[in-house]
Amino acid sequence: MKKIVITRKINPTMIQKLEKDFEVVVWNEAEKPMPRERFLEETSDAHGVLAMLSDKVDEEMLSNAQNLKVVANLAVGYDNIDLESARAHKVIITNTPDVLTETTAELAFTLMLTSARRVLEANRQLMAGEWSGWSPYHMAGTDIFGKTVGIFGMGSIGAAFARRLSGFRTKVLYHNRSQSELGDSLGAEFVSFDDLLSASDFILCAAPLTDETKYRFDKAAFERMKESAFFINIGRGAHVVEEDLAEAVEQGQIRGAALDVFENEPIGKDHPFVGMDNMTLLPHIGSASVDTRNNMMNLCVNNVMEVLNGGKPITPVK
Known part of the structure; x- marks a missing residue:
């Protein structure tokens, strides 16, 4: 069973949606990011990651995650991600444009x-x-x-x-x-x-x-x-x-x-x-309405599912 890592607590219905077909590991701290050491450990055998802006997806992480196929970033921006390294490792990066x-x-x-x-x-x-x-x-x-x-x-x-x-x-x-x-x-x-x-x-x-x-x-x-x-x-x-x-x-x-x-x-x-x-x-709450955050999470989940099921990402970062 393919493994998906979610680096922050999200809407339980989104997790349940993934658990039907995947092994899902969730960092259950809503306010604190997954520690770097834990992030590297959990993603080492992951096929998909639902990441936050606080998660650095860099060469260290990507070279350590040999099975990784897709990282869905819960944001429009992706300055936390080394796109060049992601391309080199053939990892698809997606974001959440438009919904926020x-x-x-x-x-x-x-x-x-x-x-x-x-x-x-x-x-x-x-x-x-x-x-x-x-x-x-x-x-x-x-x-x-x-x-x-x-x-x-x-x-x-x-x-x-x-x-x-x-x-x-x-x-x-x-x-x-x-x-x-x-x-x-x-x-x-x-x-x-x-x-x-x-x-x-x-x-x-x-x-x-x-x-x-x-x-x-x-x-x-x-x-x-x-x-x-x-x-x-x-x-x-x-x-x-x-x-x-x-x-x-x-x-x-x-x-x-x-x-x-x-x-x-x-x-x-x-x-x-x-x-x-x-x-x-303000504490970085630009997209912080319940409806918008749920829509962002849903888009991330759908991106991960599409890629891991052999389809095309919905909102790939070019």
Whole structure:
């Protein structure tokens, strides 16, 4: 019987679906990743793996897993996977595109609204019993209506975010590796990276992490942004030089930032972003709705089953 390793606790119905035809090993910690040593041990004789972003699928793991045929990554991104090594070992890699697009775009919009209107800061003040009453500029935030919003990465999530802006009568700019028909069809304007930085009141980073996009938002980038601008990141933490962002916010080079992703996750209380009033921070919950996570898990399970039953993957990473 072929063996499948699932590196985090998932919906029991998905596991039962696999157990009809496969030996299934599940790491039953919902919040903690499978330890590396255990991951290497369990996958050494596995035929399929349902992996998380926290699992490093690299040459060490792949060369140790001689029976491995498929790794289904529970994410759209796959920067945790060495694709070159996977191809060399003839292991199929799949991801979960499309099923989390709308949910992640909603979270991006939530971050923008929350940051602009100082929602968390105001809530903390009220809950601490420090609200002394109304005054003209008390917790005065920033309007989104009529502003210019820049999108770095006009893929499906960037486009879903852009669609949501239509009711706010914003001007939408975007920068991409190349001009996007999807972006153009939404009335967004394709601009250079420098123009995106200098013209936008809000900048959303929704790009995949590549060699070209890694650390793209650094000290020089933040210096080109408006002092009144907000930076929002739902892509990957490594798009940003975090020390430079902390300095930019602290020194008022930009108005604030709202982040769902960080370079090294999870972050703790000692992270420089924690405790800053003009930082809105979330623990990587972009796709975290019950329906969406179930759909992602189901897609992963179906990808693994298709490959191990001799079929073609549904959503292979090219």
